[in-house]
Amino acid sequence: MPSELRRFYKALWVAPLVFALIVTTLYPTIFLIALATTKSTLGKPFRSFVGLKNITGSLTDAAFQLTVVKGVAFAFASAIVEIVVGFALACLFVALMKAGRYLLIVVLLPLMTPPVMVGVAWKLILAPSGGLLNGVLMNMGITDAPISFLATPVPAWLSIGIADLWQWVPFVTILCFAALVSLPEGVHEASLIDGAGPWQRLRHITLPLVAAPLASIFLLKLIIGFKLFDLVYVLTFGGPGLTTTTATFSIWRLALEQFDVGKAAAQTLIYAIVIGIVTIPVVRLHRWASEHYS
Incomplete structure (x- = not known):
């Protein structure tokens, strides 16, 4: 086969991938940069x-800076x-052996629930009037009056965190379970013969062997956490005040409530760059764990 024809076939094989990257990555990025450097609204x-006006304005916006910090911290x-x-x-499910596999099916339920429905369910649970949690606390005599969990800064954040935990812990558990069941049994059997206790096996054997997968799972969940929007929208709508307003929610309000699409695009670019910077240590941790414990 001639070399020119061989190169043509190779290019033909990678063409769909290149096309997909252009459509899903390159074009949206160029479009976002174009919006960020122009005066744009939804209609026009x-x-x-305007050059860098939207970007510099966002960089010096104290309110936006605070939303970025809150988004990264969460x-x-x-x-x-x-x-x-x-x-x-996952360790508990592995210890339960066959029963643990059946429990995973039950654990999957929150993961299969749409994020908006998770928010609605927890809003009903935390409601001050008729809410399940307030009813339990009052019946047990812990509180004398209903508590507005979503209208107080610290409880509001805790409420969002608990709802997020309820939704995403099953996902993390399944991935951790898959990493644990893939470990060689011989290593644990040898440690038992040597007299190692449960904590010693966990610290010196299990954790080093699953360090690389755990770093990958952590990075994946971290990226999901940066995208927090649904729970904030349903539970608190950024309140009380602007307490639970994260960067993603702030950008949404700027684009779809104030119709300043240009500035919203600029803030999206800035937030994406911030995410890239803060995830670098996690990527390096994953690389280090892969090199030392694989």
Whole structure:
């Protein structure tokens, strides 16, 4: 086969992938940059070129800076808590052997629930009037009056965190379970013969062997956490005040309530860059764990 024809066939094989990357990545990025550098609204995009005005304005906007900090902080906090809880549940399911596999089916239920429905369910649970949680607390004599969980800053954040944990811990648990069941049995049997206790096996054998998969799971959950929107929209709508307004929710309001699409695009670019920067240590951690424990 001539070399020119061989190169043509190779190019033909990768053409669908290149086309998909252009459609799903390159074009949206160029379109977003075009919006960010122009005065654009929903009805009239690209009205006039403004250069870096939207970007510099967003960088110096204290309110936007705070929403970015809150979004990043929530993503890391939720990822850390959920990786710990999910790993603990996965260890329990592995210890239960066959029963653990059936329990995974039950655990899947929150994961299969749409995020908006998760928010609606937890809003009903946390409602001050007729809410399940307030009813339980009052019946047990813990509180004398209903508590407005979603109208108080700290409880509002905790409520969003609990709802997010309920939704995504099953996902983390399944991935951790898959990593644990893939470990060689011989290593654990040898440690039992040597007299190693449960905590020693966990610390010196299990955790090092699953360090790389755990780093991958943590990175995946971290990225999901950066996209927090549905729970904020349904539970608090960014309130009380602007307490639970994250970058994603702030950008949505700027684009679809204030119709300033150009500035919203600029803030989207900035937030994407921030996400890329803060995830670099996690990517390096994954690489280090893969090199040392694989």
